[in-house]
Amino acid sequence: MSTPVLELRGVGKRFGQVVAVTGVDLTLDKGEFISFLGPSGSGKTTTLTMVAGLQKPTEGSILLNGQDVVPLPPYRRNIGVVFQHYALFPHMTVAANIAFPLQMRKVPRAEAGQRVEAALKLVGLPGFADRLPSQLSGGQQQRVALARALVYEPPLLLMDEPLGALDKNLRAQMQIEIARLHRDLGITVLYVTHDQEEALVMSDRIAVFNHGRIEQIGRPQALYERPATRFVAGFLGDSTFLAGRVQTLADEKAVVQTAHGVLRGHAATGLRVGGAAIVAVRPERVALLGADDAPRDNTVQGRVSDVIYLGQSRKYVVRLEDGAELLGLQPVGAAGVALSEGAEVRVGWTATDCNVLPAG
Amino acid sequence: MTAARLWRWAAWVLTAVIAVYLVAPMAIVVIISFSDSALLTFPPPGLSLRWYRSLADTPAWRDAILVSLEIMVITAAIATALGTAAAIGLASWRGPLAVAVRSLLMAPLVVPHIISGAAIFLLFDSWGWVGSMHALVFGHTALALPYVVATVGAALETYDRRLDQAALTLGASPRVAFLRITLPLISPGILAGLLFAAMLSFDELIVSLFLSTPQLRTVTVLMWSNVFGDINPEISAIATVILLVSMTLLALQWVLSRRRGPSVMPGLGR
Incomplete structure (x- = not known):
């Protein structure tokens, strides 16, 4: 050394x-x-x-x-x-x-x-x-x-x-x-x-x-x-944050009860069962699900409120039932669900693409 | 002719009138100095250099000019060194004490010279200094200091102190950073202060009157006393000499300030 x-x-x-x-x-x-x-x-x-x-x-x-x-x-x-x-x-x-x-x-x-x-x-x-x-x-x-x-x-x-x-x-x-x-x-x-x-x-x-x-x-x-805190997840790149409470913790995996149902993700340090937590997900990890697609580890429903054309991709905002907004990113030219404002959609992401962080 | 053009003409005429008003007395003095008559008549009946010859032949004038030049050089040197040091100190010093020191240094600008002169006279008289070279130099230095502090202070205000930090990180000690970076960059301000101090000293009258004696007097004091005696174009000749010295200093300052830095004549510099 x-x-x-x-x-x-x-x-x-x-x-x-x-x-x-x-x-x-x-x-x-x-x-x-x-x-x-x-x-x-x-x-x-x-x-x-x-x-x-x-x-x-x-x-x-x-x-x-x-x-x-x-x-x-x-x-x-x-x-x-x-x-x-x-x-x-x-x-x-x-x-x-x-x-x-x-x-x-x-x-x-x-x-x-x-x-x-x-x-x-x-x-x-x-x-x-x-x-x-x-x-x-x-x-x-x-x-x-x-x-x-x-x-x-x-x-x-x-x-x-x-x-x-x-x-x-x-x-x-x-x-x-x-x-x-x-x-x-x-x-x-x-x-x-x-x-x-x-x-x-x-x-x-x-x-x-x-x-x-x-x-x-x-x-x-x-x-x-794998950001460790909400600040890092928000400062480095975009993230959507959904608040909830930890249900179970095991093997660096956390299950969180939120207003949008049960969400699963990688557990950061500093969490405890029953404590407040934040589920952070990157827009590019969010997939639009078609009617035939099987649900992912985490699936939520909402209405597309905005679609922003960025050249290589489209950024979209899904307004969830309780008013929370979820960011998604869809590569332009990718096959899959067509995006239009006002449409009811289902979006999902896998548990490993998602981080559960301590709140606050 | 439109109204706008009329106004422009009026402005030009007014400018010309004011210029003549300002320059004419000086021009008349210069012209009379070349008179061949013993009387102060204008226009002079004929031209000659007899009054300049007379100046050169009169030891009193020669001595006085030399005294004035000597005082000017020493005053300018001391005032520039002290004023530059003061300006650098004040540039990074905050607080009520700094304000007090700055006000004290700048006081000669606002205190009437007759008051400064009387005060300096009373002090120096009690020390037995009146009539000495160093009394005149110190008196002039006090008056010249604020000009140096002001010009160097202005140069420091535009100076980027972060350059000093860069020099430190590159391996320069604070002393080397000052000599290699700060000093060259504020030198236009220092030069302006130096020339300003020289100019002030050379044509200073009031404080000099208090501190001069018949054995040691500046050229301005000698002129002053001669005005009351038998007056002839000799006085115009010496006035022209003084004018020449002042103009030379001003021109020098102007040329240097064109290269950058604060100017004695804000309209001319830059």
């Missing part, structure tokens, strides 16, 4: 009475790409700034390659940071910006020149060395910022919503490039975003932040398919 690149132990940050971050534990192995995902104000950026050393935690310790770096100022940590606002030095050329960290490390001029050139090539901007940041587009500026943070080969790269200021197409393109850089260079990355798709595309693991703590941490697929 090698030492993890980064380890957070019970890290917390308090501003007076306000708790910004509390009890964050995390280990990050070499070459891993981890995303902090959460709404604004959930503590993800504050945690990143504490790792960078721009803020001091009020509790806990931060270990970089096994060494506690909390007492170290940012300029002694040798961590790369890419900010959302690029933070390029406007009075320096692109080359001077990228050479800056090398100068700080007393790298000889000739070697620095070569490394700057290599870094520019790496981010796809050869020939831009003599431009000023103001002469670059947002995407190009972010590439320069990335080159500047990579050129000194830090053991850890922090990225704070680096694509937040870019438009959608450019963002998608940059996501792929960042993922490629991560793969090719084998760098260890801690990436902060509020964009769930971004987190899913690039990460080895995702830590979902809410109210200053990590709500759940895991591989993207595990997080998406």
Whole structure:
């Protein structure tokens, strides 16, 4: 077992009475790409700034390659940071910006020149060395910022919503490039975003932040398919939530009595028989059932209230008897029941495609 | 002719009248300085450089100009260093004490110079400083400080402090980050403050009157005392010299501010 690149132990940050971050534990192995995902104000950026050393935690310790770096100022940590606002030095050329960290490390001029050139090539901007940041587009500026943070080969790269200021197409393109850089260079990355798709595309693991703590941490697929809380199920992708009470619990399977009948699903931790629970189901797991189709593990009835055409698929809303709304997704061109607003339908999903979560 | 065009013409005429009103006295002073007559008549009966020659030949004028230039250079240097430091300190300092310190620094802008002059005189007199170089320099520095604090403060307001943070993460100590990132980026404001301080010092009269003696006086003080004596175009010649120095500083500031940064003359810069 090698030492993890980064380890957070019970890290917390308090501003007076306000708790910004509390009890964050995390280990990050070499070459891993981890995303902090959460709404604004959930503590993800504050945690990143504490790792960078721009803020001091009020509790806990931060270990970089096994060494506690909390007492170290940012300029002694040798961590790369890419900010959302690029933070390029406007009075320096692109080359001077990228050479800056090398100068700080007393790298000889000739070697620095070569490394700057290599870094520019790496981010796809050869020939831009003599431009000023103001002469670059947002995407190009972010590439320069990335080159500047990579050129000194830090053991850890922090990225704070680096694509937040870019438009959608450019963002998608940059996501792929960042993922490629991560793969090719084998760098260890801690990436902060509020964009769930971004987190899913690039990460080895995702830590979902809410109210200053990590709500759940895991591989993207595990997080998406087996969310542990209602917050995670709702923040990562769409979910329909149906409230009920736990009837039986066995072998990670739960049976829940709801207003729509008995529903079955995978049991999350923190449930107890007789306790309140929430049944969460993803729209794409919901199937429209024809008259001849056999009922699924979970089947409910209702009236289609809305159909929204999304290009690849149609999203539809089924209004259930007690007014609850269930989201469904039907691939366009798929054979099966025709969708029309106002139609009475039966929808169903299997127990394994469904999660029973503790309420609240 | 439409009403709109009529108005535009009226505006141009008014502008021209005001421009003439502002510039004419200066122009007349400059023209008289080239007179060959011993009287202050306009237009001058003939042209000559005799009054400039007379300036150069009079040790009192020469000394006074040198004194003024020396005070200007030292004042500008001290006021710029202190004012820049104060502005940087104030930029990140909040609270009632910070407000008090800022108000104190800016006070010379609103306190009439005659009051400042009398106060400075009383203090320096009790220390036996009146008539000394350092008294004049300190007096001028007090008056020039608020201009430097204001121009550097304005530059810092537009300065993105997150650049400092970026520099820190890249391995720069706070000192290096300040020298390599902050200082170059606020330098237009510092330069504007420097030139403003120089300009203020060079044509300052009131405080200088309090602190000068016949042995050590600025060129403005000497002019002031000569106005009451026998008056000849020599006074126009020295006025022209002062005008030239001020205009040079202003032009310098203008040229530099075109590159970016706050300007002494808001209409001209940028």
